[in-house]
Amino acid sequence: MAKKASAQLSEYLAGQGLKSTSQRDKILAVFVEAGRHLSAEELYARIKKVHPGIGYATVYRTLKLLAEAGMAEERRFEDGFTRYEYKTSEGGHHDHLICTRCRAIVEFENERIEALQQDVARNNGFLVQSHKLEIYGLCSACQGKKNKPA
Amino acid sequence: MAKKASAQLSEYLAGQGLKSTSQRDKILAVFVEAGRHLSAEELYARIKKVHPGIGYATVYRTLKLLAEAGMAEERRFEDGFTRYEYKTSEGGHHDHLICTRCRAIVEFENERIEALQQDVARNNGFLVQSHKLEIYGLCSACQGKKNKPA
DNA sequence: TTGAAATTGAAATCCATTTTCAATTTGTTG
DNA sequence: CAACAAATTGAAAATGGATTTCAATTTCAA
Numbered sequence: 001m002a003k004k005a006s007a008q009l010s011e012y013l014a015g016q017g018l019k020s021t022s023q024r025d026k027i028l029a030v031f032v033e034a035g036r037h038l039s040a041e042e043l044y045a046r047i048k049k050v051h052p053g054i055g056y057a058t059v060y061r062t063l064k065l066l067a068e069a070g071m072a073e074e075r076r077f078e079d080g081f082t083r084y085e086y087k088t089s090e091g092g093h094h095d096h097l098i099c100t101r102c103r104a105i106v107e108f109e110n111e112r113i114e115a116l117q118q119d120v121a122r123n124n125g126f127l128v129q130s131h132k133l134e135i136y137g138l139c140s141a142c143q144g145k146k147n148k149p150a
Numbered sequence: 151m152a153k154k155a156s157a158q159l160s161e162y163l164a165g166q167g168l169k170s171t172s173q174r175d176k177i178l179a180v181f182v183e184a185g186r187h188l189s190a191e192e193l194y195a196r197i198k199k200v201h202p203g204i205g206y207a208t209v210y211r212t213l214k215l216l217a218e219a220g221m222a223e224e225r226r227f228e229d230g231f232t233r234y235e236y237k238t239s240e241g242g243h244h245d246h247l248i249c250t251r252c253r254a255i256v257e258f259e260n261e262r263i264e265a266l267q268q269d270v271a272r273n274n275g276f277l278v279q280s281h282k283l284e285i286y287g288l289c290s291a292c293q294g295k296k297n298k299p300a
Numbered sequence: 301t302t303g304a305a306a307t308t309g310a311a312a313t314c315c316a317t318t319t320t321c322a323a324t325t326t327g328t329t330g
Numbered sequence: 331c332a333a334c335a336a337a338t339t340g341a342a343a344a345t346g347g348a349t350t351t352c353a354a355t356t357t358c359a360a
Binding site for chain 1: 316317318326327
Binding site: 076097108113117120127128130132136137 | 226228247249250256258260262263266267270271274275276277278279280281282283284285286287288289290293
């Protein structure tokens with residue numbers, strides 16, 4: 001998986017007249033490895049452990065690059081941080097359930113909701129380009145607990 | 151309508167041990183008058199024309215206050231600005247269609263989508279607190295036009 | 301009327317993100 | 331392989347929307 005990802009990146013870079021660098025490869029590897037929904041900050045923290053030389057700005061820049069390459073998706077939830085999600089070529093569109101207490105994020109897909117969105121858009125004369133559905137609430141683990149922790 | 155709004159604000163302020171001020175009244179009046187989805191910046195611009203003495207920070211603070219009072223709702227779309235929407239006591243929840251070209255915002259309500267969201271949440275053990283659905287696309291007026299303007 | 305507490309405007313600060321810039325690296329060309 | 335133009339990097343500075351600070355002013359209960 002990581003190998004395919006770096007190949008995909010190289011291909012994109014070559015096609016754009018951009019250059020492959022060890023930093024980009026390393027950042028991508030950690031990003032893919034880490035799982036989903038990382039903020040630049042979180043990713044930088046992970047990178048730093050393995051590759052202390054890599055700078056802050058490079059992580060930000062690479063994340064933006066991956067988004068342009070179609071390999072990552074930018075997400076802005078309500079906590080002020082931009083998060084990036086690794087986008088496998090197969091993985092279809094999905095939306096998010098977000099726990100307001102522990103910040104857990106659960107992904108879901110629902111075709112009926114998507115279809116209804118198309119209907120709504122059509123009824124208003126809109127041509128849909130993208131959409132964003134976030135459901136905020138308490139996950140099952142947090143429903144029993146007391147009020148906000150820290 | 152504006153009268154009811156200022157009465158509602160006064161009531162909230164009194165209940166919280168906060169104070170009524172002419173600035174708050176004026177800001178609220180312009181906010182209610184202006185219609186929906188104003189950023190603090192936009193509201194400040196409007197305020198400045200009528201009440202040049204009112205400061206920037208006060209507009210921000212008042213908007214946050216109105217949100218706390220339940221009289222306004224904070225919305226963050228993808229353009230980086232926090233927008234506020236005047237919330238009438240009757241007006242139910244609604245979502246948004248947003249034109250990516252001209253930034254027009256159309257509101258809609260769809261009970262079936264809401265119901266499906268509840269289903270999705272329940273299936274994942276979530277207790278819903280709020281949600282956010284934004285559909286981005288081209289409005290009918292913009293579909294015929296060439297690429298991005300400015 | 302008085303004074304403690306809240307509020308204000310202006311400016312300073314915050315903070316995630318972006319940009320600048322000199323130094324370094326890449327990869328193409330000869 | 332050498333040489334160079336263009337891209338990239340890291341560190342630090344800048345950006346920009348939003349928030350906070352602070353001294354001065356206003357509110358409102360007593």
